[in-house]
Amino acid sequence: MKSIKLVCAGFGGQGVLSMGQMVALMAMKKGFNTSWMPSYGPEMRGGTANCQVVIDDAEIASPIIAEGITLLLAMNQMALTKFQPKLEKGAWLIVNEALVNTDEVPSDVHVLKVDFNKIASEIGNPKVQNMAALGSIAAQLDIFDKQDGIEIIEEKFGMKNPELTKLNQKAFEVAYDHH
Amino acid sequence: MGKVLMKGNEAIAQAAISAGCEGFFGYPITPQNEVPEYMSKYLAKSGGVFVQAESEIAAINMVYGAAAAGARVMTSSSSPGIALKQEGISYCAGAQLPIVIVSVSRGGPGLGSILPSQGDYNQATRGGGNGDYRVIVLAPNGVQEATDMVRHAFRLADTYRIPVMVMADGIIGQMMEPVEIDTTPIPKAANLWAATGKGNRDHLNVVNSMHLDSVELEDHNILLNNKYLEIVKNEVEYEKFLSDDADVLIVAYGTPSRIVKSAIKTLREEGIKAGLFRPKTLVPYPYDALHEASKNVKFVLCAELSMGQMLVDVKLAVNGIVPVHFYGRTGGIIFEPSEIVNAVKSHLGGK
Numbered sequence: 421m422k423s424i425k426l427v428c429a430g431f432g433g434q435g436v437l438s439m440g441q442m443v444a445l446m447a448m449k450k451g452f453n454t455s456w457m458p459s460y461g462p463e464m465r466g467g468t469a470n471c472q473v474v475i476d477d478a479e480i481a482s483p484i485i486a487e488g489i490t491l492l493l494a495m496n497q498m499a500l501t502k503f504q505p506k507l508e509k510g511a512w513l514i515v516n517e518a519l520v521n522t523d524e525v526p527s528d529v530h531v532l533k534v535d536f537n538k539i540a541s542e543i544g545n546p547k548v549q550n551m552a553a554l555g556s557i558a559a560q561l562d563i564f565d566k567q568d569g570i571e572i573i574e575e576k577f578g579m580k581n582p583e584l585t586k587l588n589q590k591a592f593e594v595a596y597d598h599h
Numbered sequence: 600m601g602k603v604l605m606k607g608n609e610a611i612a613q614a615a616i617s618a619g620c621e622g623f624f625g626y627p628i629t630p631q632n633e634v635p636e637y638m639s640k641y642l643a644k645s646g647g648v649f650v651q652a653e654s655e656i657a658a659i660n661m662v663y664g665a666a667a668a669g670a671r672v673m674t675s676s677s678s679p680g681i682a683l684k685q686e687g688i689s690y691c692a693g694a695q696l697p698i699v700i701v702s703v704s705r706g707g708p709g710l711g712s713i714l715p716s717q718g719d720y721n722q723a724t725r726g727g728g729n730g731d732y733r734v735i736v737l738a739p740n741g742v743q744e745a746t747d748m749v750r751h752a753f754r755l756a757d758t759y760r761i762p763v764m765v766m767a768d769g770i771i772g773q774m775m776e777p778v779e780i781d782t783t784p785i786p787k788a789a790n791l792w793a794a795t796g797k798g799n800r801d802h803l804n805v806v807n808s809m810h811l812d813s814v815e816l817e818d819h820n821i822l823l824n825n826k827y828l829e830i831v832k833n834e835v836e837y838e839k840f841l842s843d844d845a846d847v848l849i850v851a852y853g854t855p856s857r858i859v860k861s862a863i864k865t866l867r868e869e870g871i872k873a874g875l876f877r878p879k880t881l882v883p884y885p886y887d888a889l890h891e892a893s894k895n896v897k898f899v900l901c902a903e904l905s906m907g908q909m910l911v912d913v914k915l916a917v918n919g920i921v922p923v924h925f926y927g928r929t930g931g932i933i934f935e936p937s938e939i940v941n942a943v944k945s946h947l948g949g950k
Contacts, residue, residue: 441775445604448777455741456604456775460630460713481861483741483774483854486935 421477424561425485427503428553429470430495430516435550439493440471442554442576446568447475455483468498475563491560493553494520495536504529514556516549532556539594547584548591555595566596602779607742607771608633610778611701614746615673616641617782618753620699622648622672624661626680629713630769631703634675655680659687659700666696667806669793671753675701677769678719679710682727688762689728692823693808697756697788699749700734700764703772706931714931715769717853720908723766724882731820733827735763735834736881738852742776744879750781755834757788759826766881768904770854770933827883836879837888841867845874847943848896850889850913851903852878855934859902862939873943881909889916898922898946902939905929922946 426443428436437458447454458471472485488508494500495516507513509528518537525531534556540549551573558564569592577585605613612634615623623642625635635651642649648665652658658674665672676684681702691698704719706712723736735755739745745767752763794804810816840860842848847866851859856877866873876892878885893899898921901913907925914923926942928934 441604444775448602448604454604454777457770458773460769460773479860480776480857481864482858482936483770483776484858484933486858486933487937 422490423480424473424475424491424563425489426473426475426491426493426557427470427485427489427506428473428493429468429499429503430493432469434469434495435547436469436493436495436553437471439550439554440473442572443473443557444475446558446564446572447473449572450563450568452477452563453480455480457483468496468502470499470503491557493557495553496520500525512560514553514560516553532560534595534598536595539591543587543591543594545584545587548587551588552591552595555592556598558592559596559598566593569596602777604775605742605778606633606775607745607767607773608703609637610742610746610780611675611749611765611767612637613641614749614780615699615753616645616647617780617784618750619671619784619787620647620673620753621670622650622662622665624650624652624658624665624672624674625676626652626655626658628677628680630705630715630772631675631677631701633772634701634703655683656687659684659691662698663687663691663694663696666691666698667694667794669790669795671697671757671787673699673701675703677703677705678707678716678722681719681722685727686729688726688734689730689732690808691762692728692732692734693730694806695760695823696762696806697760698762699752699756700762701749702764702766704766704768706929712931713769715854715904715933716929716931717768717855717904718906718908718929719766720881720903720905723764724884724912732823733761733830733882735759735761735830735883737763737765738879738881739765739767739771740852740854740856740877742771742774742778745771746778746780750785753785759830760792761826761830766853768853831883834880835883835885835888837885838875838877838879839892840875840877842874842876842892845872846897847871847873847900847947848876848893849873849900849902849939849943850876850878850909851901852881852909855902855904858934858936859939862936862943865936865940866943871943871947878909884912884916886912886916889913890918890920893917893921896921898924900924900926900943900946902934902942903927904933
């Protein structure tokens with residue numbers, strides 16, 4: 421398979437780091453090699469938080485995605501500005517339509533706009549927007565199906581907070597079915 | 600035990616606990632803070648002792664004390680913190696104490712930065728402590744190997760009564776990878792030398808690094824050196840990747856070696872036969888194996904996240920039979936596969 425190089429970026433607090441972890445966890449459960457690398461240190465305060473997830477069936481050469489991002493989740497404008505130059509031709513870009521303008525995205529990039537803020541507010545809890553984003557990512561990657569996401573959310577939140585688990589699963593499904 | 604997704608620092612701590620670590624003494628510093636954090640949470644639960652010392656210097660001396668009393672102990676830190684521990688490491692080496700040090704290195708010199716770096720190669724392999732001593736240094740390339748090497752470090756420390764350093768970098772510390780931690784406890788060597796109380800013994804066990812008599816100290820230095828020679832004979836480890844038919848041999852260690860692997864794949868696709876030589880033990884360094892591997896190549900390229908520290912050992916190994924070039928980035932900047940590809944091409948010249 422072609423290696424999946426996913427970058428998830430947004431404001432600190434939008435839950436992009438834990439969402440990226442769940443992508444890596446899903447990949448691991450499917451038997452793939454995977455790595456999750458957070459940005460850490462000063463840039464996390466105030467600016468964009470981001471994590472890089474690599475998924476491959478061969479050994480992962482580099483956990484750092486220096487170039488050739490195949491899938492970018494941009495939860496805010498800064499995230500898009502920072503990582504757009506590293507997108508490979510034909511890459512997929514998922515943006516949070518509520519906060520991101522895609523006018524300057526080159527035409528060789530596929531763009532999927534989803535209003536994660538709206539999905540979350542319709543479900544009634546702003547916390548679930550990262551699980552909506554997980555839904556869009558899972559829908560975009562052939563290696564995952566809907567059930568993988570439902571299960572990983574159950575596993576991650578099920579014991580701790582059954583109420584939130586249901587809302588998260590709902591957000592995931594709405595976004596998964598969005599396109 | 601199946602695979603779990605774990606952060607390198609936490610996996611390192613869990614591997615140490617599973618191996619049978621009985622005491623951890625540390626002091627916070629980024630990017631290794633999850634090691635003491637995890638230890639503080641879980642070590643006591645498996646019967647061990649966690650102490651957050653008042654400084655790195657105190658921590659390494661607590662390690663000395665606990666090891667002298669026969670406990671299986673570990674400390675961890677990052678670059679400036681490891682610098683502070685150097686005196687204690689020399690004392691531990693002098694007193695032949697089996698200890699494990701985890702170094703999750705960051706940028707330097709001085710306070711430098713908290714981003715990944717390999718600028719501590721000299722610090723780890725040559726050390727900053729005084730005297731004629733050696734420390735075994737293991738360099739993992741990812742989370743799985745980091746946990747395996749922590750286990751191996753306890754084994755080596757016991758076998759040779761020597762400090763063993765696991766030198767990870769900020770990437771390994773911070774990233775998550777699927778890992779399967781071997782949870783089999785490692786049997787402890789009989790430490791008949793330890794200061795455990797005289798009891799029925801007919802002699803006192805003294806743990807000490809001072810030998811004021813010149814003949815006695817020379818004998819001690821010879822003993823330490825003989826031990827090192829034994830380690831050189833038995834414990835050298837390295838990995839070779841596509842190096843058998845290679846025209847270009849790239850030498851790299853730690854996580855950057857994985858980036859080099861990806862560059863090698865690109866080079867091969869373009870018809871350039873490149874291969875990797877990766878030292879897994881930095882001390883003892885695989886001089887002979889690297890010399891052998893460089894015999895049929897056009898040149899060797901040493902790639903590091905430093906201005907060229909391992910380069911010296913690579914040159915010692917190659918010993919002039921082929922040219923040795925260097926490519927490095929520092930400051931927390933990690934080279935991209937394309938940079939390695941370009942470096943190789945530039946040295947190949949017009950081809």
